[in-house]
Amino acid sequence: TRTPVNVTVTGAAGQIGYALLFRIASGHLLGADVPVNLRLLEIPQGLKAAEGTAMELDDCAFPLLRDITITDQPSVAFDGANVALLVGARPRTAGMERGDLLSANGGIFGPQGKAINDHAADDIKVLVVGNPANTNALIAQRNAPDVPAERFTAMTRLDHNRAVAQLAKKLGVTVNDIQRLTIWGNHSATQYPDIFQALVNGKNAAEAVNDEAWLADTFIPTVAKRGAAIIEARGASSAASAANAAIDHVYTWVNGTAEGDWTSMGIVSDGSYGVEPGIISSFPVTTKDGEFEIVQGLEISDFSRARIDASVAELVEERDAVQALGLI
Numbered sequence: 001t002r003t004p005v006n007v008t009v010t011g012a013a014g015q016i017g018y019a020l021l022f023r024i025a026s027g028h029l030l031g032a033d034v035p036v037n038l039r040l041l042e043i044p045q046g047l048k049a050a051e052g053t054a055m056e057l058d059d060c061a062f063p064l065l066r067d068i069t070i071t072d073q074p075s076v077a078f079d080g081a082n083v084a085l086l087v088g089a090r091p092r093t094a095g096m097e098r099g100d101l102l103s104a105n106g107g108i109f110g111p112q113g114k115a116i117n118d119h120a121a122d123d124i125k126v127l128v129v130g131n132p133a134n135t136n137a138l139i140a141q142r143n144a145p146d147v148p149a150e151r152f153t154a155m156t157r158l159d160h161n162r163a164v165a166q167l168a169k170k171l172g173v174t175v176n177d178i179q180r181l182t183i184w185g186n187h188s189a190t191q192y193p194d195i196f197q198a199l200v201n202g203k204n205a206a207e208a209v210n211d212e213a214w215l216a217d218t219f220i221p222t223v224a225k226r227g228a229a230i231i232e233a234r235g236a237s238s239a240a241s242a243a244n245a246a247i248d249h250v251y252t253w254v255n256g257t258a259e260g261d262w263t264s265m266g267i268v269s270d271g272s273y274g275v276e277p278g279i280i281s282s283f284p285v286t287t288k289d290g291e292f293e294i295v296q297g298l299e300i301s302d303f304s305r306a307r308i309d310a311s312v313a314e315l316v317e318e319r320d321a322v323q324a325l326g327l328i
């Protein structure tokens with residue numbers, strides 16, 4: 001029998017946590033033959049609700065679930081962690097300035113990064129979901145100097161999945177017919193969903209769409225503003241789809257992208273495609289054996305260039321702001 005993998009989830013009592021934990025425990029995060037221990041990190045006010053969720057996890061009698069630890073101590077939650085899903089974050093409240101938002105999150109992701117540095121397993125893989133995800137991931141990464149920088153990633157898979165679904169709908173095909181779509185930049189309204197490299201049943205998707213106005217005025221804003229549309233419709237932010245994307249992100253990272261396809265992940269830039277080195281930006285990546293590589297050599301049109309640059313400029317601003325606040 002295999003040794004269980006330690007999976008830490010922060011914000012475990014939140015709505016994404018509730019949608020996420022049952023799928024981790026049922027084998028969707030790592031594979032149907034991989035046992036897991038769950039480590040749930042919450043703030044003191046969230047502990048009781050996390051205990052309730054743990055009771056329900058027990059009640060599922062999941063064959064792969066070993067033990068569950070519930071704590072408000074990062075050093076305990078990240079002890080021996082192999083995979084960490086950083087979901088809990090400080091949301092923007094009415095009247096909150098951006099600097100306040102970044103400092104509040106720095107107060108969460110700085111100490112969590114340090115706890116990962118000091119306590120996690122050597123093979124730790126981190127996915128940051130809590131917003132502002134890219135910059136929170138950067139804060140955590142910079143506070144974990146002993147962990148290879150590429151182990152810190154930010155989630156743009158929900159944007160990726162949203163873009164695939166919108167494109168499939170437009171072309172009257174299924175999501176299975178679409179490959180090589182890319183989300184570039186920040187998980188924010190400036191993100192750029194790129195279909196110029198994408199394939200639909202093996203043919204170029206942009207040519208199949210053949211409608212630049214739809215791309216600029218419908219597709220890109222629909223994907224970029226989907227989070228707001230969900231809040232408007234549901235009265236609460238995306239939870240099950242966000243949890244699903246977190247599952248997809250880690251599953252793909254660990255188990256690999258399909259031959260000929262790629263995915264989108266927020267990762268530390270090495271300067272590829274002119275993206276400022278060191279920031280955490282979304283790129284097209286292939287994954288294999290738990291490692292990823294940025295897809296190289298893609299031709300970037302002027303249409304794409306302007307949009308990638310705008311989103312990267314926002315990330316550079318966020319980095320400069322957290323640097324000025326002394327958070328990195």
Ligand code: NAI
Nearest residue numbers: 011013014015016041042043046088089129130131158242
């Ligand atoms: P929620 O408010 O329902 O849950 C957040 C939970 O985090 C709460 O239980 C809270 O007690 C906990 N928490 C706060 N600070 C913590 C800390 N320092 N340590 C541990 N736990 C802490 O929020 P929800 O809906 O679950 O969303 C979580 C985050 O995910 C938000 O920041 C949201 O903006 C973000 N998000 C990101 C998406 C992406 O595509 N990257 C998509 C959807 C949401």
